[in-house]
Every structure is written in structure tokens, then in C-alpha cells.
Amino acid sequence: METRINVFEKGQKALGTLFGISAHLKKSGLEKSLIDLVDFRVSQINSCAYCLDMHSKEALAAGETPQRLFGLSAWRETPFYTPKERAALAWAEAVTACNVPDEIYAEAKTQFSDEELIDLTLAITTINTWNRMNLAFPNNVGSYRVGQFG
Template identity: 65%
Template structure:
């Protein structure tokens, strides 16, 4: 069965809250480069090709290196990431898996204020939602067409 709903076109009213969350997060205290890393890592976990394309391009546009993007799925085994980034990535993985151990919470609290942690959690849940829309209503022809900064 072909899943041919263009959710970006037909779902504008439903997607307003996701766009609003994205606009809010762009003004967050959390650095944009880190938010792009989180979006990219969650999209890796969820297997969302469109979001991987988008967030790799946006991450590069915000100064991210190829080396760090290539190593992101193995971030624990590298020295390329700061303690703050490691805490954010561990949090993103735990929230995505819906299993947040107390140790992960304590670790992330060492590096993020309460407001930042709320914003980080919003970022993780927002990208998870986008991933699920893109996976539910795939558009393989769109993968690779995103231009850095296209959506702001």
C-alpha cells in the first residue's frame, strides 16, 4: 500500500504547534549547534531519512564538523564531544526511548538549568514527532532536497 498523504501540505493546521515549538527553540538558551546535534541523533535512532538530511545540513551551517556528524552514533566512544553535549545526547536517547534513569537525570542537571532542561526535552519530543510524521507519510523524493536554513 502506498502512503501518499502530503502531510506538510494537508496538515498545516495540525502542524502549527510543531512549527511554533521550533520557532521557540530557535530562541532558546541552548546553543543552536547543540540542538542540531540532538535533532540529528534522535533522527538516527528513529531512522528518519528526511530529518537526517535536514539536520546534517543545518548542523554544518551552524559550524558542525563532518567528523563529529559521522561519529555521532558512537558519541560515547569518542573524545569529540563536550560533557554538556554528552549529557544532552544521553538525555535525548533516554527521552526517545521513554526510559530516563535517575543517573541520566542527575548528569544532565549538572550541565543544564531547569529552563534549559525543559527546552531540551521539548526539542527531543518535537523532533520525535517530526520523525514519526515523516516515517508515517514517507516522501522519498523529498529526501536530499532540503537546503540549509530552509525553514528558518
């Protein structure tokens, strides 16, 4: 089996665009904790082990609780998430599935301004892209260090 390219070594020019989006999102009005939850949930859906490792470490280092991370795949059945987080998670699942029903849009609009919803969608599409890059060009799962990519 041929060794796959290391996207972080060979893809710096292309990946720079994704890092630029991440820089924009850090300056947006979205809470880092919310983006961390969305990144983790989307990575669960996409079965991206590298991103799950990365985002669990980042979220825990930022003060997220293990209980909320462990319960994330069953967020609808748990009392651990705020209405805003629930709207974001439903939006993330719908956008990831490329099927956004009107009721999910309506709920998201009760929690997010137009600009915030656009930024949230950008965050979701970005983590979906990262997941696909890491699935196509696997990295050493477990090797991520908190803050490694800024």
C-alpha cells in the first residue's frame, strides 16, 4: 500500500485558505465553546478520528466538561446543552447532511443573528472540509497537541 501524502507538509498553500477562515471565525461573535461543540459533533458524524482527537483536547483545555463531550452524540436526549447550543447542533447536523428543513432554520434564527448564522454555517462547512482532508490523507491519530495549529 502506498503511503499517502502528508497534507500538512505538502498542502500548505491550499490549507492556508482554511486557516484564513478559522482566523475569521475567531473574530466572529460566535463563542469558541460553541464552535468546539460543533466541530466535535460534525467530526463524530463524519467519523474523523484525527479531528475528534484534536477537538476533544481543545475543548477540554478550554474548560468543556467530559460529560458534555461524552453526551454529544445523544445531545437531544440530555439536559447538558443550552437552547443556543441545541440550535447550533441541529443546524450543524442538517448542514452536514445537506438537508436543512424549514423548522431547523426557524429554530436557528431564534438563537442567531443573520451574520452569526452565516458564520456558524461557515464553521460547519470548514470542519466538514477538514474532516474530508483528514480522511483522505490520514494523520497520526492521538498526536495532536493543544494549540498546535494556533
